[in-house]
Amino acid sequence: MTCKTVGAECVYPDQPKRIFVSEKEWKDLRARAEAADSTPTPSGSMLHPLPTDDADGNEDAWWWQNREILILSRSGEHQYVGSSASTYMATQINPASRGNVAFDVSPLHHANLALRREHNPLLPPLPPFDTAKRWYAAQFVNVGSIISFIQPKYFDERLAEVYSRSPDTSSREDCLLYCQVLLILAFGQMYSINEWAGDEGPPGFKYFQAALKLLPDIHEDGSVLFVEVLGLTAYFMQILNRRDAAFLYIGLAVRMAVSLGLHQEVTSSDMNAIELEHRRRVWWSAYSMDRILCVKSGNPISIHDEDIDLAWPSPLPELDLDSAQPKVLSHYSQLSKVLGKIGQDIYRKRHKSGTTLLTSVQSIMHDLEMWLKDLPPELKLDFTSLHHKIPRTAVSIFLHYYQCINMTGRPLLLRVCQKRLEDLAAGTASATWQEGLSSNIVHIVSNSIAAARTATTVMDAAAKQNQLATYGFMDGEHAFSAALVLVMANVAFPHNERDNTSMVQALSVLKGMAEKGNEYIRARHALLLSLRSALSCQANGRSTPVTSQGRPRKGYASSGMGFEDSVSFALESETPRPTFQQFQDLSFNFTVEDNDAFWDEFSGDAQIGMDSEWIESAFQHEDVA
Numbered sequence: 001m002t003c004k005t006v007g008a009e010c011v012y013p014d015q016p017k018r019i020f021v022s023e024k025e026w027k028d029l030r031a032r033a034e035a036a037d038s039t040p041t042p043s044g045s046m047l048h049p050l051p052t053d054d055a056d057g058n059e060d061a062w063w064w065q066n067r068e069i070l071i072l073s074r075s076g077e078h079q080y081v082g083s084s085a086s087t088y089m090a091t092q093i094n095p096a097s098r099g100n101v102a103f104d105v106s107p108l109h110h111a112n113l114a115l116r117r118e119h120n121p122l123l124p125p126l127p128p129f130d131t132a133k134r135w136y137a138a139q140f141v142n143v144g145s146i147i148s149f150i151q152p153k154y155f156d157e158r159l160a161e162v163y164s165r166s167p168d169t170s171s172r173e174d175c176l177l178y179c180q181v182l183l184i185l186a187f188g189q190m191y192s193i194n195e196w197a198g199d200e201g202p203p204g205f206k207y208f209q210a211a212l213k214l215l216p217d218i219h220e221d222g223s224v225l226f227v228e229v230l231g232l233t234a235y236f237m238q239i240l241n242r243r244d245a246a247f248l249y250i251g252l253a254v255r256m257a258v259s260l261g262l263h264q265e266v267t268s269s270d271m272n273a274i275e276l277e278h279r280r281r282v283w284w285s286a287y288s289m290d291r292i293l294c295v296k297s298g299n300p301i302s303i304h305d306e307d308i309d310l311a312w313p314s315p316l317p318e319l320d321l322d323s324a325q326p327k328v329l330s331h332y333s334q335l336s337k338v339l340g341k342i343g344q345d346i347y348r349k350r351h352k353s354g355t356t357l358l359t360s361v362q363s364i365m366h367d368l369e370m371w372l373k374d375l376p377p378e379l380k381l382d383f384t385s386l387h388h389k390i391p392r393t394a395v396s397i398f399l400h401y402y403q404c405i406n407m408t409g410r411p412l413l414l415r416v417c418q419k420r421l422e423d424l425a426a427g428t429a430s431a432t433w434q435e436g437l438s439s440n441i442v443h444i445v446s447n448s449i450a451a452a453r454t455a456t457t458v459m460d461a462a463a464k465q466n467q468l469a470t471y472g473f474m475d476g477e478h479a480f481s482a483a484l485v486l487v488m489a490n491v492a493f494p495h496n497e498r499d500n501t502s503m504v505q506a507l508s509v510l511k512g513m514a515e516k517g518n519e520y521i522r523a524r525h526a527l528l529l530s531l532r533s534a535l536s537c538q539a540n541g542r543s544t545p546v547t548s549q550g551r552p553r554k555g556y557a558s559s560g561m562g563f564e565d566s567v568s569f570a571l572e573s574e575t576p577r578p579t580f581q582q583f584q585d586l587s588f589n590f591t592v593e594d595n596d597a598f599w600d601e602f603s604g605d606a607q608i609g610m611d612s613e614w615i616e617s618a619f620q621h622e623d624v625a
Helices: 002-006 023-038 087-093 095-100 129-144 152-164 172-192 205-214 224-239 243-259 273-297 324-347 354-374 392-426 439-464 473-492 497-515 519-540 563-573 596-602 614-619
Strands: 069-072 078-081
Touching: 129 152, 129 172, 129 392, 152 172, 172 205, 172 224, 205 224, 224 243, 224 273, 224 473, 243 273, 273 324, 324 354, 324 392, 354 392, 354 439, 392 439, 392 473, 439 473, 439 497, 473 497, 473 519, 497 519
Parallel strands: none
Antiparallel strands: 069 078
8 A cells, every 4th residue: 555655566575484393393404404514515415314203213204305306417418217216226225325326327438439330331241131131130039029110021121222332311211211321230249159259349249330320310200110220220229238328319209209190090091001011010119119118217107098089010921921920020010018007007106195106006016917818829839838939029028018017016025125234234124024914915915026137037048048238228128137036036035945045146147248248148147146145244243144034045265255156156066947837936915904013104105117227336336354
């Protein structure tokens, strides 16, 4: 009124908003602020500490708190790590490493300049025509059957054209054609040479390097062929452990596919059955890879299932020499759909109660159970005769399946292991890890461990038949993930001969890949051993890994035998490895009613994932005894 009387404009001063909190909360926040001011934060350290118990002994639910971290790259940029990225794992399972997390992903090949495009690229000499066809067959068995970015019919035609003339670099379609063939040659050489000692990158790198130099700019018109090329580029980037580049390229592939309408059924009469089926296969391939790369790196998926209206791939005589191939792509993509659901419903940052989490887990496990029941007999793996020749496609499918089970249970497994390690260190651990847990939580944690055991059995059998790809991203990821779960279980839980034998077997698979020339896996294997040793010391206060009862684990000597040496010793001295029947104990039976308190407590721990650089990040600058 005063302002109106004098003809002045009313100006209201900004007043700080007041938020009323309890005295206990105020004291806690003040203590944290003083601690933060007095303690310098190392580069790349965690943004949030682990939760602590309050004075009343009630643990804060922190599922939707502290869900991500920023880590510092070598270029000085901060990079986001989401809740389903395994970079977060070491900061949770080994809190002592939180101050030393630094972003250094150790690419499989460090030649950044070699990947930059030239205006007039010189293409590498092409292999003999018959060799090129053999390489295509090698990549088709390992990749092409589950990620279908080019059919055999089309490749034969394009290969003949590439061998008949030089590319017209002024033509976008010509560049794409040559780019795709070079990418296939890169994959083919990589999967054909399972051991490598060269210093110019992994097998196939020179063809990948040449393909990048022919890749058209993204602002040019999109095409189905362009989507295929972007998808292949993304996958090879992931093999090189260039995670962010892979994420960007697969995102471009999916968005270009959406812009072309590949995610929708087409009723236009100007497309024949071959074209329509080709579009479906390209879409589901890009979709599947997007789900895998996004969830494994902790990033959001590129498109929601509600926006997709497309049939699954199906056999077509005009395209397929083997009717099983599109079935493989279809069922593999269905698993990728479940994986996307895992990322959305379990790991995505949003407030969720323990009851909702239980419902999500039950739904996911039901989907996986139905998937297995619906799997055609010709795609199933005969686990009773793994010593005989096993189909590589079945290996790929079942490793993906067990990874989904593993991923579903890992938040609960992590929390159970953390609590168990705390109790072991305090001397208050119960005789069994199951004590005090609901039957549902026991089922889920047990399933995660059983899936890791079974995946290890499959990979060990495949490795003995030279069917495990030394440089394949998926094989390395599956091997690492299974070994990780088994190491956690063996450190935190009472000694179990079956789990211990499986852990040794899983580490042996990783070691075999490392010894064939994969430096990336070599680092993961060595650092996994370090993590195992560090956690054992944390739980027991000893320099020699021991069981929860305080006895040295079988295979270890008190004379100072290192853990890596003990693995080789255990492989020679352990009893015969268990048969598969001893591993096949997954349970899909959940209790409808459960104690909400259990799930509210555990609903704060979906902060782990599957991206394999987490261990290196945790131990990059730390000397772990």
